[in-house]
Amino acid sequence: MAYHDIDEILMEQELVPVAFKTEAKWLGHLDPGSASPDLPEGARLDIPFWMVVNLHHQDAIEVFAPKQYSQSRRNALIAEATSVNLNEWSSYYYRLGLRLENYLLDVGLMQVLQQAFIDRYRNILDLSQHSMEEDATDATRRLDSLEKKLFNAGHAAVAEFRMWKRNEHGRMSAASIVSQGRKRKAERSND
Amino acid sequence: MSRYGARAVELLKEFRRSEANFLIGPYNEDAVRRIVQEVDELYAECLRISEAMKRTPEEIPALTSALTVHHSAMQRNKRCLLAYLQARVLQIEQVRWDFGQAPPASVRDSYSPFEQQYMSQYNQILQTYMGSVQCTLTEDLNPPKDLLAEVRCLTNEGEIVTENGTIVLRKNSTLFLRRSDVDMLIRQGLVEHVHSTDR
Amino acid sequence: MFQDDLDDSAFDAELNNDVRRLKQSWLNEKNAPEILQFESELVKDLTDNVQTQIRQLSEIQSSDVMTAFANNLKRMEYDRLLFVIRSYLRTRLTKIQRHAMYILSSAEMRQRLSPEELRFTHSYVTLSEQHYSNSCLHDFPEMIQRLDEKGMIPEPDLQTHVFCKVMEDVGDVEIERADVSGVNSVTLLKGDQFLLRYEPIRPLVANGSVVLL
Amino acid sequence: MAKRFLEFTAAEVEFLAEDTIITIVPNFQMDMLFFISGTVGPFSPSLPVQVPVWLACTLKTRKRCSIQAPEWLDVAYLSAKLDEERMFHDRFIEMPEHFMEISAMLLECASDDIRNASQLRGIIEDICEIRYAKARHGLSILQDNPVATQVNNLSLMEINSIRPFFIHAMNEFRNFAQTLQATRIRANEVP
Numbered sequence: 001m002a003y004h005d006i007d008e009i010l011m012e013q014e015l016v017p018v019a020f021k022t023e024a025k026w027l028g029h030l031d032p033g034s035a036s037p038d039l040p041e042g043a044r045l046d047i048p049f050w051m052v053v054n055l056h057h058q059d060a061i062e063v064f065a066p067k068q069y070s071q072s073r074r075n076a077l078i079a080e081a082t083s084v085n086l087n088e089w090s091s092y093y094y095r096l097g098l099r100l101e102n103y104l105l106d107v108g109l110m111q112v113l114q115q116a117f118i119d120r121y122r123n124i125l126d127l128s129q130h131s132m133e134e135d136a137t138d139a140t141r142r143l144d145s146l147e148k149k150l151f152n153a154g155h156a157a158v159a160e161f162r163m164w165k166r167n168e169h170g171r172m173s174a175a176s177i178v179s180q181g182r183k184r185k186a187e188r189s190n191d
Numbered sequence: 192m193s194r195y196g197a198r199a200v201e202l203l204k205e206f207r208r209s210e211a212n213f214l215i216g217p218y219n220e221d222a223v224r225r226i227v228q229e230v231d232e233l234y235a236e237c238l239r240i241s242e243a244m245k246r247t248p249e250e251i252p253a254l255t256s257a258l259t260v261h262h263s264a265m266q267r268n269k270r271c272l273l274a275y276l277q278a279r280v281l282q283i284e285q286v287r288w289d290f291g292q293a294p295p296a297s298v299r300d301s302y303s304p305f306e307q308q309y310m311s312q313y314n315q316i317l318q319t320y321m322g323s324v325q326c327t328l329t330e331d332l333n334p335p336k337d338l339l340a341e342v343r344c345l346t347n348e349g350e351i352v353t354e355n356g357t358i359v360l361r362k363n364s365t366l367f368l369r370r371s372d373v374d375m376l377i378r379q380g381l382v383e384h385v386h387s388t389d390r
Numbered sequence: 391m392f393q394d395d396l397d398d399s400a401f402d403a404e405l406n407n408d409v410r411r412l413k414q415s416w417l418n419e420k421n422a423p424e425i426l427q428f429e430s431e432l433v434k435d436l437t438d439n440v441q442t443q444i445r446q447l448s449e450i451q452s453s454d455v456m457t458a459f460a461n462n463l464k465r466m467e468y469d470r471l472l473f474v475i476r477s478y479l480r481t482r483l484t485k486i487q488r489h490a491m492y493i494l495s496s497a498e499m500r501q502r503l504s505p506e507e508l509r510f511t512h513s514y515v516t517l518s519e520q521h522y523s524n525s526c527l528h529d530f531p532e533m534i535q536r537l538d539e540k541g542m543i544p545e546p547d548l549q550t551h552v553f554c555k556v557m558e559d560v561g562d563v564e565i566e567r568a569d570v571s572g573v574n575s576v577t578l579l580k581g582d583q584f585l586l587r588y589e590p591i592r593p594l595v596a597n598g599s600v601v602l603l
Numbered sequence: 604m605a606k607r608f609l610e611f612t613a614a615e616v617e618f619l620a621e622d623t624i625i626t627i628v629p630n631f632q633m634d635m636l637f638f639i640s641g642t643v644g645p646f647s648p649s650l651p652v653q654v655p656v657w658l659a660c661t662l663k664t665r666k667r668c669s670i671q672a673p674e675w676l677d678v679a680y681l682s683a684k685l686d687e688e689r690m691f692h693d694r695f696i697e698m699p700e701h702f703m704e705i706s707a708m709l710l711e712c713a714s715d716d717i718r719n720a721s722q723l724r725g726i727i728e729d730i731c732e733i734r735y736a737k738a739r740h741g742l743s744i745l746q747d748n749p750v751a752t753q754v755n756n757l758s759l760m761e762i763n764s765i766r767p768f769f770i771h772a773m774n775e776f777r778n779f780a781q782t783l784q785a786t787r788i789r790a791n792e793v794p
Contacts, residue, residue, distance in 0.1 A: 003541055003542045003544070004544065
């Protein structure tokens with residue numbers, strides 16, 4: 001686990017449905033539907049993943065699969081992994097799924113995740129090797145953040161290699177912050 | 192759903208948006224202050240829960256979850272803030288490598304006072320290290336192709352002193368400069384590379 | 391192979407072995423997830439050598455065209471070596487910054503650094519601690535002010551995959567514990583290239599029987 | 604500090620290739636050059652001499668020499684390699700070290716010294732394409748968690764252009780496989 005990894009931190013903000021195994025005093029405010037200051041035994045609500053870790057460690061809660069991992073979603077992934085817009089389901093589909101392993105103990109879910117990644121991975125490979133700079137955003141719209149990272153890694157290396165082949169790599173270029181600044185200025189003056 | 196940590200997550204998302212545009216966003220002092228304040232409140236709540244536990248030991252099982260949640264929320268805020276600060280530190284260090292000791296004012300204005308201080312001290316320890324190995328590491332970032340590189344001036348910068356003497360930058364004029372001198376000028380956006388002389 | 395034919399040439403016989411070793415250390419350093427043993431003598435010898443030569447060159451102001459030409463060519467060679475040295479040191483400094491606290495916490499890692507790098511690491515850790523403390527930590531309740539709690543210190547990922555080339559026959563190397571996968575070892579023979587995890591070949595990179603690509 | 608200092612660029616791979624020794628025929632007289640990495644020369648008009656590629660290109664650009672194409676930079680030789688490369692689908696043919704970079708550099712600065720330069724460009728392009736397609740295919744059929752992947756005869760430039768994607772993907776494959784395995788073990792322990 002990377003402490004400073006912003007993606008990891010944002011992933012841990014995803015909501016997870018849980019049920020409290022015992023009464024939890026003074027935590028009523030976690031449940032927007034409840035007016036009571038306390039959570040009764042068996043209370044079901046969604047809490048962010050980062051809150052799950054320690055509560056589960058103390059055996060205070062039972063954890064359920066978030067809806068993006070429901071049986072119908074799994075079936076859709078098994079049937080046609082490549083046509084699913086994973087990003088729409090969750091930007092952290094795989095990462096959260098993998099992290100939930102410890103809490104759900106669901107071998108079936110892990111198999112579905114692994115197979116989905118293997119099935120979709122070939123498309124990502126093709127995209128990263130073929131798509132040009134302009135349409136990269138469009139191509140990656142349907143990818144979750146883990147897939148996007150993979151795409152970016154492949155895409156950047158191919159772009160650099162192509163530049164070398166075009167013999168442009170010898171050119172030194174301005175730092176990205178400066179070129180950006182200049183470009184923005186130019187756009188403004190065109191207005 | 193609890194709003195604990197929501198501000199801190201917002202701060203990180205804001206950072207992500209600037210980063211996507213290759214910009215160093217302004218240091219969000221207000222957000223940092225509010226997050227620190229939230230940590231204070233969470234801590235006060237932890238104390239309140241602990242005291243209740245001492246007062247009524249039979250309620251300890253029912254209060255443990257509340258203590259855990261508030262404690263986790265403190266750690267969560269801390270982690271978000273440190274991630275924010277560290278991500279910015281990486282950018283600040285990058286600026287030192289890209290622009291040398293004099294970054295553009297627009298970049299510098301985005302720093303907090305502590306970040307300004309970080310910048311100058313980072314610069315110092317880097318200089319000390321480079322001095323001790325007798326090697327200026329911040330130049331020569333690309334493999335040398337030839338001794339000279341042809342550049343076109345982008346601004347009327349006038350006279351500039353380099354390692355190998357004084358040169359005059361007049362807009363749109365072309366110059367042949369020693370590669371070691373050229374690197375930094377290009378990264379500062381003062382000149383652009385025309386082509387390698389040997390390729 | 392044509393390359394092998396050329397290896398016997400007179401040019402190659404005089405090739406300074408240090409330069410070749412430096413280039414390999416540079417490759418290893420760029421591709422290994424962790425900081426490797428500093429090649430102190432290599433770097434010191436080559437740096438001294440290059441700097442002496444550059445000084446000598448700048449003292450010779452020859453009006454003879456051919457001498458000036460030869461000097462230019464020499465200067466180009468020195469620049470090439472300087473580039474490798476600088477890039478090697480830069481790569482190491484990048485890793486040091488990433489894993490500074492981890493490096494300081496381990497005697498084994500500390501001794502991989504040059505004295506100059508070690509001094510830099512200490513200053514860098516002090517600087518970071520100061521900055522995080524000033525910016526937010528010292529405003530926190532004391533119980534959460536620490537920077538070295540479990541999981542907080544960034545460490546190199548030794549499990550990452552690397553590309554490597556086998557320089558001498560090694561034989562079977564266990565790559566994976568048997569419970570993770572059925573097949574768990576791979577035979578490393580001279581000349582083979584692999585993509586595999588770094589951790590199992592870590593000692594082989596250190597002793598030079600495997601190099602990273 | 605920059606991630607780029609931890610990565611190899613195409614320009615750096617080319618830089619390494621520039622130390623390869625080739626033969627030139629100088630048109631000038633000059634004593635031995637005492638380089639730090641070795642001694643070059645002496646140079647006499649019309650007398651072939653061995654020098655590193657970077658020096659050869661520098662001299663050629665200044666019209667101080669002609670370059671002798673390496674034996675392998677030859678239509679018959681490379682055509683045979685191309686056929687061989689086409690014959691095998693599951694492995695890469697052994698090529699001269701740094702063949703992509705050296706041929707690119709020499710064809711750029713010394714095309715007048717090299718016979719059939721444009722034909723050579725075409726053949727090399729074809730070889731590169733086939734090898735690239737093979738690498739991509741090899742990547743696309745990867746799945747699960749191989750212990751090690753053999754990549755004999757893949758050149759440094761080729762490795763470099765697919766490295767980030769390859770490494771990233773393998774790390775993820777392993778992560779999925781390990782998590783699945785851990786779940787299996789844990790789920791069996793649950794009564």
